[in-house]
Amino acid sequence: MRKTMITAIIALLIVVSFSGCNLSFLNLNPTPFFPTPNYTMTALFSVDEIQATNPPLEFPFNTEEPLLPTVQPTSAVTEAPTQALPTITVYSTVIPPTKTSLPPIATNTAVTVRGGTWVTGKYMKTPPVIDSIWDEWDATKYPAKYVVYGTSQWEDSDDLEGSFAVSWNETYLYLAVKVLDEKYVQNATGEDIYKGDSIEILFDTNLYGDLSVISLSSDDFQIGISPGKGGVDDEKEVYLWYPSGKAGRINDAIVASSKNDGIYRVEVAIPWKVFNITPASGQQYGFGLSVSDNDDSSENVQQSMVSNLRNRKLVDPTTWTVLTLSK
Numbered sequence: 001m002r003k004t005m006i007t008a009i010i011a012l013l014i015v016v017s018f019s020g021c022n023l024s025f026l027n028l029n030p031t032p033f034f035p036t037p038n039y040t041m042t043a044l045f046s047v048d049e050i051q052a053t054n055p056p057l058e059f060p061f062n063t064e065e066p067l068l069p070t071v072q073p074t075s076a077v078t079e080a081p082t083q084a085l086p087t088i089t090v091y092s093t094v095i096p097p098t099k100t101s102l103p104p105i106a107t108n109t110a111v112t113v114r115g116g117t118w119v120t121g122k123y124m125k126t127p128p129v130i131d132s133i134w135d136e137w138d139a140t141k142y143p144a145k146y147v148v149y150g151t152s153q154w155e156d157s158d159d160l161e162g163s164f165a166v167s168w169n170e171t172y173l174y175l176a177v178k179v180l181d182e183k184y185v186q187n188a189t190g191e192d193i194y195k196g197d198s199i200e201i202l203f204d205t206n207l208y209g210d211l212s213v214i215s216l217s218s219d220d221f222q223i224g225i226s227p228g229k230g231g232v233d234d235e236k237e238v239y240l241w242y243p244s245g246k247a248g249r250i251n252d253a254i255v256a257s258s259k260n261d262g263i264y265r266v267e268v269a270i271p272w273k274v275f276n277i278t279p280a281s282g283q284q285y286g287f288g289l290s291v292s293d294n295d296d297s298s299e300n301v302q303q304s305m306v307s308n309l310r311n312r313k314l315v316d317p318t319t320w321t322v323l324t325l326s327k
Helices: 002-020 047-053 056-093 095-099 190-195
Strands: 119-123 141-144 146-149 163-167 170-182 198-204 220-228 237-242 254-260 262-273 284-291 306-307 321-326
Touching: 141 284, 163 284, 170 198, 170 284, 190 198, 190 220, 190 237, 198 262, 220 262
Parallel strands: 119 163, 119 321
Antiparallel strands: 141 163, 146 306, 163 170, 170 262, 198 220, 198 284, 220 237, 254 262, 284 306, 284 321
């Protein structure tokens, strides 16, 4: 009996001894290497944990607050261009001075280049017969009716008025002129032919080269035509006044004239070589045609002059009009 109790006590001591020791090789539930999931990766992927650490009211509140101000600048930016459009009117105030700058706007219009009615010279494949008869002339007729000199001496259109046409080919510049004049008087010659019934031509061979120059230059020509000294059946003459260095009679010009019932007609062919020009369709030149009158057979004097140029000034080519050669 005693031996049995001793054996039981020893067994009890052994059990107590094993339960109190922390022997790693006997522990059936070892401590894991990673921390408890509640404090590591599980917390990162847990919806409950995120909602707990971030107050739910902050997300909608913070989202709405910044959106309101950002919407306002956006609408302001899109409206800004429409509000800025009226500033285009600032440029419109610059346009009028540009329009008044004539030389840069030399666009071949009668308003911006030279005044008056522009003249077109039509090409004649078959040269006209210079006989003062206009049968073969298929060209526009232009008036020369503006009284530019001797207004007090001019009575009416029967006293002095003119009309003309211009044509050309590779050799000549052709002119056909009709003049209403009750009394034909021409007794002068040479540089004085303007002191009798006569025709004057102004011709600028370098129109766009000196468009705004208000004085004569070496490319400007003044030519006079006498239908006949003493009468239209008598000796005709074509005289070059300007350039003065080339002044003199143009001997190879051709003139024919006739008179009937207070009207005299003239046809003239002037060689292009006089102007040192090789003509071509589309070329433009400064141009003017005027008619001088003298009704006093006892004196060589220019009493009046009519022209196709309303404001004709001999020494100011900007008062001349434009001749365009065409085919």
